[in-house]
Amino acid sequence: MRKIAVIGAGITGITTAYALLNRGFEVTVFDKNRYAAMETSFANGGQLSASNAEVWTQWSTIFKGIKWMTQRGAPLLVNPKPSWHKYSWMAEFMSNIPNYKANTIETVQLAISARDLLRGHAAAEGFDFDLEQRGILHVYDCKPDFDKAAKVNDLLAEGGLERHAVTPSEMQKIEPALQGDLYGGYYTESDFTGDIHSYAKGLGAACKRRGVVFHYGAQVASLTKHSTGVDVGWSDKSGKVSDHFDGIVICAGVRSRDLAAQVGDRVNIYPVKGYSITVQMDDDASRGAAPWVSLLDDKAKIVTSRLGPNKFRVAGTAEFNGYNKDIRDDRIAPLVKWVENLFPDISTEHAIPWAGLRPMMPNMMPRVGAGRSPQVFYNTGHGHLGWTLSAATAEIVADNILQASQKNSFQFAG
Template sequence: MNRWGSDAGASRRRPQPDLDHVMSHIAVIGAGITGVTTAYALARRGHRVTVIERHRYAAMETSFANGGQLSASNAEVWNSRATVFKGLRWMFTRSAPLLLNPRPSWHKYSWIGEFLRQIPNYRRNTVDTVRLAIAAREHLFSIAQREGIAFDHEQRGILHFHATRREFDAATKVNALLREGGLERRPVTPDEIRAIEPALQGQFYGGFYTESDSTGDIHKFTRGLAQACERLGVELRYDTTVESVSQTADERIAIATRCDALADTSMFDRLVVCAGVGSRALAAQLGERVNVYPVKGYSITVHLDDAQSRAAAPWVSLLDDKAKIVTSRLGAERFRIAGTAELNGENRDIRCDRVEPLVRWVREHFPAVSTERVVPWAGLRPMLPGMMPKVGRGRRRHVFYNTGHGHLGWTLSAATAQAVADLVSADLSSCSPRTTAATVSG
């Protein structure tokens, strides 16, 4: 047995394809973390898979430079009255964690209306998300071990800290839900905070520490897994834009694409939509409403170019509850800080007034870390109003979705990929002359 809890020799044996599935061709649209994990789970079950991605490489949008946390401890959904009241207070403060562009937009305001109607489901959705995050963790660890993917993984836990008793008391209520979902997360005193992460500067009332959470570079992981998919026979069509999706009379999927100046239409037996914020438009072409909204988040990567900065930067992952900022140490020479939520449509502009609070936060809590070389980034989180991903069958036969993971795509994708791959396999088996199928767990 190895540290991942599995037999390394057994885990490296490749699955044998089910002969009934050899002629079935499955398309996955999107090569972010959800698309690539889905393609991998399908390939491990012996299916023929093609991934269609508009960028030149995998993981070039939301999966490029997120906060890095694999965080069951951050599984609380946002549909609560407390979050709404905070959002109203922050609306007109440009540096606030949440910013809403008030410009009229039917999609934006209808999405907000649906978000508010999900408040009664806050408790259930939070508990369900925790359980999914815990399951995903084991799948992701086993994948990384099996395929030998190095992604700056740090298993040092995640420390949430709170400046006031009011913040701590609110977090205590959330902690009860997290524990109901099966997460071990313990309260810590200011002295314990300093012992867990000595580099952190500031005055704190208390916090919570989740030892089982971890961090890693989502971009490195996704690129490594894309290479593993290719070894399993997955076709990855990069630089390819999907122009239209439709279903034929015999229920096959027709996908019209363009690569450079070359237009093409390919036929598939099944489709899994993993297109992030593009999922809504694709679903609409198939007569379905998947109300994903792009919620922009920012990150900065601080390059630790000198010995003093490397020594002064934290190794334990952090979450500042008041500022809504998360951090991850990505190897010896990079420090990732991420946060903010911006409702401003499909706007990918990197705004200085949104980046500056992240830099200021570093200077406040880690004054010895040089911020001379900081790389900013912005990405669009694909969020559904209930903060739960859409995973499963669509209304059209043979069409499936694995999208809308919001701020937890990195945390949840390894589990949702397994779920949708199981459904696709069952769909193929039900249409096969034989009723049994060999399935290899991811």
């Protein structure tokens, strides 16, 4: 048998387990939570958005961060409290600004390939995740922002994505519920939305049916390399446990940095907090007023998804504030206000707030592939695009492991 341990049962861990399973590996998944996708993969914006693949490594991001530092409700907020990890990460972020174009194009290409894989997995395994294939509409309220989006559109096109400009009247036809004084937009018909938590649960259940072993409520405490594999030590309700695996894949979100250090790798992930609200629409007026087409307001950095008839997900903001998952009212309030301004007939009486930590690399690219040890692999650091990219990067890392096994780069048990 070829035993592989996957550390983490978020969207990247579950898709990785599925990709390994389909290549004939014996897979065991560990997660500290009782269920799949309970952290960053729990309540994100819902967009599977190749059209949002532009990386953040630009000087404009730096300038906006400085400008917004004192505005508690700003789309990007940086806690100025000194932190070596935070400021060294930011320095590395700035060093990647020259790679902005190449990384954006590569991200688009990954996103396009991931979309078909995600839909294909759900169809093959027969589970629902509130899929809405109605495209994504980027909206702009002024000419300068619209013109800037035209330049981004050229990069998206280089990556193979078709996204076209639309007038306010065309926007109204695409999404009749859209209100407000808008200058124009860009529409990506091939993008779509879905519930990431439902997807991870559905694919995880399919993996379990087909033989993947899941250890939930298992806190992985130690990773010990050997010439023949890796010992994984964890604790659960039965106590401390250890097992030997031929290889491991670290898909542990913001904890990946610490786990990587145990096996001699530097994976410079920083936790960038994002917020969302899930508006429970219990009345006909709200359901009728909410958009079905997914929206992205570039200025406010807010995205929306319709998750079935009764739920409207609104997400956004980025907060550099360490490993802090506190839900702050001053970060939730702009999301609620945005809904009330653009869709005044939606009742926000029952808006459930959430915050999660995006695992973000300073080059804005996921860490995918082998580590320094031939027994250690990574599929982590996807930042705000884990839902969008996970299925593609899972295939890449699973192929890497298969190739390594075929070349006898590391020994398998049995």
